[in-house]
Amino acid sequence: MHRQHRMYGLWPSPITPSALAVSLRLAEPAWDTDGRTLAWVEGRSDRGVIVAQHEGEPATRDLTPDLSVRAFIGYGGGDFTISRGTLYFVGQADQRIYRQDLAGGRPRPITPAFGAASTPTVSPDGRWLAYVHSVDDVDCIAVVDTEGRNWPRRLATGRDFYMQPAWHPSGRQLAWIEWDHPSMPWDATDLRLADLDTSGELPAVASSRIIAGGPETSIFQPAFSPDGAALYFVSDETGWGHLYRYDLSTGALRQLTSGEAEHGTPAWMHGMRTFAVLDSGTVIAVSSRAGFHALVAVDPDGAVRDLAHLHPGYTALANPAARPGSAQVALVASGGQQPPRVIVVDTADPFPAPSVRRRADAEIVPPSALSAPQPVTWTSFDGEPAHGLYYPPASEGFQSEGAPPLIVLVHGGPTSQAIASWNSQAQYFATRGYAVLIPNYRGSTGYGRAYMLKLRHNWGIYDVQDARTGAEDLARRGLADPTRLVIMGGSAGGFTVLQSLVEHPGFYRAAICMFGVANQFTLAADTHKFEARYLDSLLGPLPEAAAIYRERSPIFHADRIRDPIAVFQGEIDRVVPREQSDTIVASLRARGVPHEYHVYPGEGHGWRKSETIEHFYRAVESFLKTHVLYA
Numbered sequence: 001m002h003r004q005h006r007m008y009g010l011w012p013s014p015i016t017p018s019a020l021a022v023s024l025r026l027a028e029p030a031w032d033t034d035g036r037t038l039a040w041v042e043g044r045s046d047r048g049v050i051v052a053q054h055e056g057e058p059a060t061r062d063l064t065p066d067l068s069v070r071a072f073i074g075y076g077g078g079d080f081t082i083s084r085g086t087l088y089f090v091g092q093a094d095q096r097i098y099r100q101d102l103a104g105g106r107p108r109p110i111t112p113a114f115g116a117a118s119t120p121t122v123s124p125d126g127r128w129l130a131y132v133h134s135v136d137d138v139d140c141i142a143v144v145d146t147e148g149r150n151w152p153r154r155l156a157t158g159r160d161f162y163m164q165p166a167w168h169p170s171g172r173q174l175a176w177i178e179w180d181h182p183s184m185p186w187d188a189t190d191l192r193l194a195d196l197d198t199s200g201e202l203p204a205v206a207s208s209r210i211i212a213g214g215p216e217t218s219i220f221q222p223a224f225s226p227d228g229a230a231l232y233f234v235s236d237e238t239g240w241g242h243l244y245r246y247d248l249s250t251g252a253l254r255q256l257t258s259g260e261a262e263h264g265t266p267a268w269m270h271g272m273r274t275f276a277v278l279d280s281g282t283v284i285a286v287s288s289r290a291g292f293h294a295l296v297a298v299d300p301d302g303a304v305r306d307l308a309h310l311h312p313g314y315t316a317l318a319n320p321a322a323r324p325g326s327a328q329v330a331l332v333a334s335g336g337q338q339p340p341r342v343i344v345v346d347t348a349d350p351f352p353a354p355s356v357r358r359r360a361d362a363e364i365v366p367p368s369a370l371s372a373p374q375p376v377t378w379t380s381f382d383g384e385p386a387h388g389l390y391y392p393p394a395s396e397g398f399q400s401e402g403a404p405p406l407i408v409l410v411h412g413g414p415t416s417q418a419i420a421s422w423n424s425q426a427q428y429f430a431t432r433g434y435a436v437l438i439p440n441y442r443g444s445t446g447y448g449r450a451y452m453l454k455l456r457h458n459w460g461i462y463d464v465q466d467a468r469t470g471a472e473d474l475a476r477r478g479l480a481d482p483t484r485l486v487i488m489g490g491s492a493g494g495f496t497v498l499q500s501l502v503e504h505p506g507f508y509r510a511a512i513c514m515f516g517v518a519n520q521f522t523l524a525a526d527t528h529k530f531e532a533r534y535l536d537s538l539l540g541p542l543p544e545a546a547a548i549y550r551e552r553s554p555i556f557h558a559d560r561i562r563d564p565i566a567v568f569q570g571e572i573d574r575v576v577p578r579e580q581s582d583t584i585v586a587s588l589r590a591r592g593v594p595h596e597y598h599v600y601p602g603e604g605h606g607w608r609k610s611e612t613i614e615h616f617y618r619a620v621e622s623f624l625k626t627h628v629l630y631a
Contacts, residue, residue, distance in 0.1 A: 026040060177222065214504055221234055326346075506563065
């Protein structure tokens with residue numbers, strides 16, 4: 001096919017703002033206890049809807065058409081569960097847990113109208129529901145009967161945070177994750193196992209003990225074996241997140257996976273999973289290397305089998321859920337050139353084609369028209385390696401001469417990782433003729449605990465320098481035009497954008513900042529409970545580290561920002577309040593720095609409304625044309 005010559009950045013793209021605005025967000029697949037119904041959450045604009053598909057029925061149906069579903073503790077997640085033909089979910093408006101029969105009928109609340117709930121988890125006999133509850137910033141593990149006849153009871157209190165409650169198959173034990181400020185869940189957590197007194201109307205904790213974790217160990221996702229003999233979890237005690245098996249009768253602990261691979265993930269949200277336990281006792285887990293995911297099977301005898309051949313084209317896998325009575329798992333899967341899908345994989349079939357249950361969009365763009373992410377490594381300013389993903393420009397019909405403009409797209413967190421998942425932002429720009437680099441700067445996850453810990457007290461240094469040196473490395477290799485570099489990011493990535501403009505004025509031709517952290521003092525004082533002490537590790541505790549906070553608050557050095565910048569902000573953002581962006585923009589306006597400022601009513605920390613998403617992409621593209629392509 002003959003390709004036309006056209007300027008980088010101006011290639012007609014099959015990915016339109018309107019198409020991105022109507023894409024679904026797919027999350028949290030879960031099976032009913034009989035294995036006949038699969039349900040998941042779909043984010044549609046600013047609403048969350050639970051969708052189900054029953055065995056033998058090709059069509060799906062909306063289970064919650066009238067009530068939006070979304071849990072709000074921390075960053076949310078843990079929206080629902082399904083058990084014995086009944087759906088239990090958290091209503092977005094009032095944060096109560098509702099019960100609704102799958103066969104039909106109206107939902108009704110089973111928890112009182114105070115505080116917020118997350119991660120409803122039904123006991124094996126269907127009598128009780130354990131969940132995480134938070135009111136006035138006091139968290140606990142609570143339990144209520146599934147009919148909602150009794151007032152809930154607190155099962156665990158006294159720690160700052162709780163997450164991931166899991167029932168033993170007997171219903172007489174409960175495990176969960178707990179931790180305290182100033183740690184984050186990827187820093188230090190404990191795994192607690194409780195023996196329950198089940199003689200009353202609601203269970204109570206008879207005794208409990210910590211079986212894993214510690215001040216420098218993170219534990220993720222407890223899950224009991226179906227036969228009740230063992231408790232599985234992920235621990236990074238060795239420096240990498242590996243699967244472990246705890247024998248409940250002997251207390252023996254056995255590491256199941258090894259090597260430089262991650263089998264957990266930073267617990268930014270409730271309801272996250274990276275493995276599932278089949279009825280056979282085999283564990284199906286997501287193994288991550290350099291940002292690319294693959295399934296592995298850990299058999300009861302300890303043998304580890306690679307299952308990557310079961311999911312060709314899917315290099316990002318999330319929330320595996322085991323189907324009762326089978327070897328199948330459901331998960332949300334995507335790839336660098338594959339938009340998200342809910343799929344079901346049969347791990348017992350040597351050559352299966354994954355069953356697709358839902359697509360996030362119409363998938364009208366062929367993979368050949370999309371950019372394939374490539375893992376890259378470069379030497380940063382101090383001689384140490386940094387990692388990332390590079391998306392080259394991609395088009396079936398257009399080409400250009402020379403090196404392309406580069407967008408350095410900085411991930412949020414900052415304790416997070418860019419993986420080889422479907423990235424609509426990267427594809428939006430790559431299919432228009434931009435190259436995209438997503439640096440997994442030091443402090444990112446996915447490369448071992450030591451790499452993650454490098455950001456302690458170094459936020460604003462390694463992220464800024466690794467982004468800059470990554471762009472320089474691509475320019476030296478002819479993969480980016482050094483005169484047309486752009487930096488873009490949101491939240492923590494927005495901070496890196498602002499700090500980069502402060503530290504290296506003139507290096508980037510332009511910048512895009514979404515709800516970026518500008519004032520570390522107000523972030524520490526005003527942010528939500530989950531991140532209230534996050535800066536203790538990233539910068540240091542106050543007041544001792546006040547000088548560092550000031551040094552790495554762009555708001556105090558805004559007079560050094562002189563490069564064109566577009567700022568985007570949600571009006572009701574409770575993580576990074578609007579005032580931070582207002583102050584940065586006031587300085588830009590007073591000094592005549594080229595800029596745009598867009599505030600979106602009704603939006604918080606990220607965009608959910610279709611009209612916001614569409615406007616955002618059109619505004620960014622117009623801004624880049626003015627300040628990068630035509631400048």
